[in-house]
Amino acid sequence: MHKKGIVLMNLGSPDSTAVKDVRRYLNEFLMDERVIDIPKLLRFLLVRGIISPFRAPKSAKAYKSIWWEEGSPLIVLTQQLQAALQHAVTAPVTIAMRYGNPHPKKAYDELLAKVPELEEVIVVPLYPHYAMSSYETAVEYAKEIHAQENYAFKLTILPPYYKHESYLDALASSIQPYLNEEYDHILFSYHGVPERHIRKGDTTGCHCLKVDNCCEVDSPAHAQCYRHQCVTTTHLVAGMLGIPKEKYSFSFQSRLGQDEWLKPYTAKRLEEMPKEGIKKLLVACPAFVSDCLETLEEIAEEGKEEFIHAGGESFTMIPCLNVHPKWVEAIVDMVEEAV
Template sequence: MAATKRGIVLMNLGSPDSTQVKDVRRYLNEFLMDERVIDMSYLGRLLLVKGIIVPFRAPKSAHAYASIWTPEGSPLIVLSKQLQQALQQQVPEPVALAMRYGSPAPWTAYDELLEKVPGLEEVVLVPMYPHYAMSSYETAVEYAKAAHAKGKYSFRLTIIPPYYDNALYLEALADSMKPYLQQPYDHFLFSYHGVPERHIYKGDVTGNHCLKVANCCEVNSEAHKYCYRHQCLVTTKKVAAMLHIPENKYSFSFQSRLGRDEWLKPYTAQRLADLPAEGVKNLLVACPAFISDCLETLEEIAVEGKDTFMQAGGESFTMIPCLNVHPMWVKAIASWVAEPIS
């Protein structure tokens, strides 16, 4: 029986083309006009994003991007390319990159694979999002599916589901963190990208569980399949157990809040300001919602977060890098491609 002709697409968030304000403005407009990111009417979103948020945020974001930009370009893009190359050494199928915002677009990746594999029958899409959220995993997957349908491609699209509790992902994550536990620390903070509470309510297929039942994330429910908060808690607890971190020495929080709405709590920025007064002087921080280091880890946490913590009385602050191109992570993806998880 002939082997299926396949290709692989690694899909990440994306990045501005440069640190120039015009490029950052274009990127932010595309990102924030996504109805799964800011879920309001088109007109309301248009007025908010293009009339208020982007004009004020673009220059500030451009400065922040400039502080982390490398000679090769955006850290997220550079690291994504390195992951693509590392995976390509592990698998026979061609590997392409796609981004949800900016370039390369999904159709660019599909066309690249078609050129390399005439008669392509299947593309395995690997979203760089371990946890399900409408503003990350869902929007990336739906964008890739829409591009597939619009292009009327003949190959089938196989999508790797959220892997927040997959053993290979957890083992890679724990192994990437282990060396940092050799240094003295008082607390380990798992900081995840935040989402508005309304996104959690919208994702609750039961309509009466998420953020409504006491300890909702720990009470079994079919709502957990789409509950970002629950999935972040699972990752936190499982990795902490694998690393033998005592329960009183770790916690989780949510970063990158935008606007005045209620977002998932506790807020990372607030926890970083409060921890020194609670006796935490030496802090380790990891950001498991991100596969590749980017603005939210390299600038928001490693620079702004560190400043907040140290100015509040902290003595040492260490941000643990994302998985990036960790060998166990590359092997995990290769394994999923060989036998897609369900």
Template structure:
């Protein structure tokens, strides 16, 4: 790889605590939950809630949960992001960096590392590893990367890959990763997405009068869909199901990881508890809101969710891995970079 590269690719993921020690988990949770795009209430109230109630209560429990999934190499999310970088570096000519929204490395650290190796950089292409637009995931990651780019006066251009929830190559890759599991006997496949408060959906509505206000709002065409998390995941689910030939009665979607009231429904844990009584005994679960397997997939769904489903009378529970480093996913990113290289940026960049 040449050191005079003019363009680089930056993979940006959520982040992880530095270790499973309570102090490191506490630090991570404080940074995460104090983000005004995650808990969008006035700063003073947020600080009292997060630092005074949520983090002291959750940090020990979260540390225990992280310990249950931690590997010899570290946090699964960090390890898988590094593996994605390594796999891609064999396929694309641009140098690749890694940044996290919370924890390390920060965008600044990633920018500096890229510039140290490639001082002539003219453009960094940011790929937020979030398929769908949400203020608490894609938006906060992009705005943080932009803020650090501006704050430290970097001369290179920062370009951002737009949410790819309906991109053909992404849908093909996601379907390809799920396909082997649907070729076995199963009763139902549940697409479990990270939950968000309903107010986030309303806040992201650029029209101010569509999301959660119009009947079947996700199905009715609107400019609001450009930044509507709920609409975008409905589209992803439908496109993947169609690609795999899954009948409508054999799949559904739900929302996990809620914190408080007023969040999008149905809730994944409630659905897992109810499904066996509805005749679903053999269940597949996919988590397309996540590119890399992490605490929310491995522990929350793969361990807690499985226990809930089996305890309620289910017979078999299979958690389908996220895209991680699936060859179809790395091929997708390779194709995007080829399109950017060939001047088709408008198809890929926000």
């Protein structure tokens, strides 16, 4: 690892729970063409004129409900992961966010300050699965800043690791303790994306959402298919944990707008499950490696309320990998493979 550095790249967070900071964050996030993939003028009118003004106050309230004394949970947990990884490797480790702070340029400059003769930076996208609105936009942004600043060091990007043995082992290890309690079902809830994103990312142009059981039928499209990768992670981890097929399922959360998104929807399943006899539920969120608004508020608070209101008896959200020792080991393994 001589003359190398590591950047852990996560999604990002508002600087505070103030409405103005949340609005600024939402504007940057939703104006990303890989998040809302419509013409720029229409996107500007939609985001600045409709979504942000109405969503910012609501989102600010949601952030306040999960904000820690140290700051944003996602930022704090990423910093903790940075510290834990730094204990395990000799190369300097820093963090960057796709939206908000810290900016990738700051991360690159910090590494250069520590290693003036820096030759290579390994970027670790904290997204296990490939999606244009998460992994792809983070990677392309890291590359864009690298090119803009004309840095001399080489940039190496970790590929999606949704089925990497070390990642799966870490995920299974983080879930295992919760299987010791009595439960009826475990739901793997992933962040949702519009179905058009899946079709747009289909490198074959004729497979994703067009072939029966498309996620189970081998295709080159799977290299960039978010749904296939989520399904794969679910089945592999469930198999490692010995969870019977009838006791687990997957769904997709965080839908925005009226377009068709990946199904089944988490919110709908939480309402239906008690009527199906599922009264004691565990929920894991493998698309996120750090707990954030989408896990701490949308699942642990809103999701639990929906499930209990529908007749459920117990609801447990399993924390994300965060700083789990096996997760730190997994990153070390993947970085060593990359170099």
